[in-house]
Amino acid sequence: MIRLFEQHTVRAQKELEGMWDFTREDGRSYRLMVPGCWEQHPDMLHFRGKGTYSKKIHLSGKTNLRIEFKGVSHTADVYFDGVRIVHHYNAYTPFAGIVREVAPGEHEIKVEVDNSFGEHSALHKPNDYYTYGGITRPVALEEIEDVYIEWLHFTPTRENGVWHGKIEAYVKNIGEQEECFDIVCSLAGQEMTEHVDSLEAGEEKRISWEQDFHKVSAWNVGEPNLYLLSAQLTRDGKCLDDMMERVGFRCVELKNQKLCINGEKVFLKGFNRHEDYGVIGCAIPPQLMAQDMDLMQDMGANAVRTCHYPNDERFLDLCDERGILVWEENHARGLNLEDMQHPDFEQQCEDCIFEMIENHYNHPSIVIWGILNECASETPEGREMYAKQYRQIRELDTTRPATSATCRHFKDICLDLPDIVSFNMYSGWYQDVSVSERHEKEMEWIAAAGGAGKPVIVSEFGAAAIYGFRDRGRCKWSEERQSDLIRENLETYQKDERLTGVFIWQFADCRVTEEEWFATRVRCHNNKGVLDEYRRPKEAYDIVKEMFEKM
Secondary structure (H helix, E strand, O other): OOOOOOOOOOOEEEEOOEEEEEEEOOOOEEEEEEOOOHHHOHHHOOOOOEEEEEEEEEEOOOEEEEEEEOOEEOEEEEEEOOEEEEEEEOOOOOEEEEEEEEOOEEEEEEEEEEOOOOOOOOOOOOOOOOOOOEEOOOEEEEEEOOEEEEEEEEEEEEEOOEEEEEEEEEEEEOOOOOEEEEEEEEEOOEEEEEEEEEEOOOOEEEEEEEEEEOOOOEEOOOOEOOEEEEEEEEEOOEEEEEEEEEEOEOOEEEEOOEEEEOOEEOOEEEEEOOOOEHHHEOOOOHHHHHHHHHHHHHOOOOEEEEOOOOOOHHHHHHHHHHOOEEEEEOOOEOOOHHHHOOOOHHHHHHHHHHHHHHHHOOOOOEEEEEOOEOOOOOOHHHHHHHHHHHHHHHHHOOOOOEEEEEOOOOOOOOOOOOOEEEEEOOEOOOEOOOHHHHHHHHHHHHHHHHHOOOOEEEEEOOOOEOOOOOOOOOOOEOHHHHHHHHHHHHHHHOOOOOEEEEEEOOOEOEEOOHHHHOOOOHHHEEOOOOEOOOOOEOOHHHHHHHHHHHO
16 A cells, blocks of 8 residues: 555556565575565574665566655665666655656566665664664656646645645656646645646756645644645646645644644643564554554544654555654654764755655645754754754745754753754653752753743653553553653643643654664663553553543
8 A cells, every 4th residue: 555545547657566586695585575664584583784685576567667665774776677766865755766667577576675784874773663674665666758747736725714735746757858748736626727838858847836725625733624735737638647735724824832723722641652562663543443443442532643754655644544643753853963964964864854854745634844852962063963954944834933942951051953843852761850849940041041931842741661561669661650750740730821832742652773772772662652652551541541631
């Protein structure tokens, strides 16, 4: 399943799901499932390195191919019949390669995958989550004409109670001749047409329409109304290509230090969630994504933070359908200044932000963009990088606020940069201090350090517990102590009118890399989930459900 809805009825699209041949760099060969993580195989439980996937395809006629990968972890070089067609770094954003005028018959796709750490990788490092290996998200094989639609974007606004929409279609000509065509867009019963007299060979063009929509229902948490936006590219009455996106009419605003959806303030009650599930790793199928959503909503959550990378589009589709608000962030977590001065850091971050926003722009559930979790925001050099990434986000999207979660308490010099100030605080776990007293000091400092007048979110708080470990003395690592600390935190935060949201760390336990993390992470897992990695609920599950119902 590529998405939770059909994106094409004219363009031929096929998912390359199933068994692929796989060869490790040491010559060992296997048959592995795609999508999947190679750690699922008993010979590769801890394998970190390089391997090559290969698959044969058969074409019945001459065509152009577009091969899209929704996620490869974490570096990919894709070859078609032995010729490299695309290189990509970053496990968490989609990318595609194009091959023109492919002859009928049998062909081979090869994907060289590398999940190793090293000088080539500024963002993927040993971390408090695990970097799995493999083709971890779906792969789509598409047949396209020389001129085709690359993407559709929809931007809703509302003024004086009337919804207005801006629609943009990005069209490419990969052929060797000039093209002319019509492009027809339809949304909510309204149709818009644009004639393009000339699109030169190799040229790209952005086509846009603006329209009022009087008879539409808004998307919000309680009523997540979705509409199908469709575009068809035609010439001489024949449809050459099409694309469909699901969109919602909703606007995000910041008013009086609160986050507002369609003019109504909303308090975010959320979880931080990693894409990690027991023996499956990060290649989570939609059935288990839906189960995660069921569990979060059962506890009363209305929001999720995609820590610390862009998520699978199918999970975002579920959030759209269910009215779950999303904070999605780029891939950079816990980097010190030396890490941020890696020669590839700025470019790899820029690529990740661009691909995240370009591909996920239409999701009405996404209401916040995030960057650089717990990075070197206490340094002048780090501040320059924070400022640069905020500028990039605002150039790509003016409709959503941006934030970054800090743990540089009383030292951060970047609090004036984001639209929303967010902080990670583990009072009672790493430090035995009063939650309420520590929180008050933090809020006073935020107001004095550049955050005055801005909405504030507690982006992480919680405590670790080993599933099944109970202790009448309520010692650390017990389910009882975790429950106590989560309750104490939520009791403090629900009384503070200055806050606009809280995100518990975390939804479920996740695997971490042994390098650098084994000493502080029992079982080589981050155990702060209110469920374990198999989604078995800990005692804190019911505490969260009780407290969220009061907020």
